[in-house]
Amino acid sequence: xxxxxxxxxxxxxxxxxxxxxxxxxxxxxxxxxxxxxxxxxxxxxxxxxxxxxxxxxxxxxxxxxxxxxxxxxxxxxxxxxxxxxxxxxxxxxxxxxxxxxxxxxxxxxxxxxx
Amino acid sequence: xxxxxxxxxxxxxxxxxxxxxxxxxxxxxxxxxxxxxxxxxxxxxxxxxxxxxxxxxxxxxxxxxxxxxxxxxxxxxxxxxxxxxxxxxxxxxxxxxxxxxxxxxxxxxxxx
Numbered sequence: 001x002x003x004x005x006x007x008x009x010x011x012x013x014x015x016x017x018x019x020x021x022x023x024x025x026x027x028x029x030x031x032x033x034x035x036x037x038x039x040x041x042x043x044x045x046x047x048x049x050x051x052x053x054x055x056x057x058x059x060x061x062x063x064x065x066x067x068x069x070x071x072x073x074x075x076x077x078x079x080x081x082x083x084x085x086x087x088x089x090x091x092x093x094x095x096x097x098x099x100x101x102x103x104x105x106x107x108x109x110x111x112x113x114x
Numbered sequence: 115x116x117x118x119x120x121x122x123x124x125x126x127x128x129x130x131x132x133x134x135x136x137x138x139x140x141x142x143x144x145x146x147x148x149x150x151x152x153x154x155x156x157x158x159x160x161x162x163x164x165x166x167x168x169x170x171x172x173x174x175x176x177x178x179x180x181x182x183x184x185x186x187x188x189x190x191x192x193x194x195x196x197x198x199x200x201x202x203x204x205x206x207x208x209x210x211x212x213x214x215x216x217x218x219x220x221x222x223x224x225x226x
Contacts, residue, residue, distance in 0.1 A: 032213055034214070034215075036217075041220070041222070042219060042220065043120075043204055043217035043218050043219045043220045044158075044204065044206075044217040045217075046214060046215075046216070049213075049214055051213055090157065090158065092215075094213075101160065101163070101173075102148075102160070102215050103160070104150075104157050104158040104160075105157055106157035107157045107158075
């Protein structure tokens with residue numbers, strides 16, 4: 001079975017500062033991992049995904065995430081926050097052959113202030 | 115190209131009334147289809163998924179049901195809505211040969 005924990009339901013950063021959103025997973029098999037972003041009143045958009053290739057994954061809008069098996073983590077980072085990054089971010093995990101059951105974390109709301 | 119359509123976008127329904135949310139996918143065949151619910155201030159909860167016509171798996175017991183009458187059509191229904199059914203409902207799909215889930219724009223349901 002898989003599960004996801006996102007540490008911090010709300011994160012606030014200054015424009016230009018580093019963004020770090022934390023995600024830890026639990027999986028009985030090598031996982032696939034995803035980060036999605038949700039802007040207000042919209043569906044979810046895929047930011048990036050890890051599917052057992054390179055452990056450092058680059059996504060859209062300057063985001064990247066690193067898969068660390070020893071820490072069971074898949075934290076999302078961006079070197080310099082923009083005001084437009086303000087949104088809710090979801091980490092998700094699935095088993096490679098079981099992605100019928102993509103499991104999401106509770107989400108982290110990112111606020112960016114001037 | 116592949117697209118997903120979900121409607122209606124917004125719905126206000128009285129308690130005890132029926133519900134029908136519809137989702138269709140274009141540009142693909144035999145997708146896996148999903149219904150998620152996002153309650154206010156909470157994450158996403160998988161409600162139903164389907165791997166083929168007429169094949170529905172329910173993840174949580176609830177007041178809702180799902181049907182897949184056609185390959186690319188997925189319907190979320192209720193016979194009698196409860197206040198607790200309010201939330202943001204998201205349809206999603208995965209290509210039969212893929213590993214990434216794509217979401218529709220969502221439907222806001224307010225039960226009053």
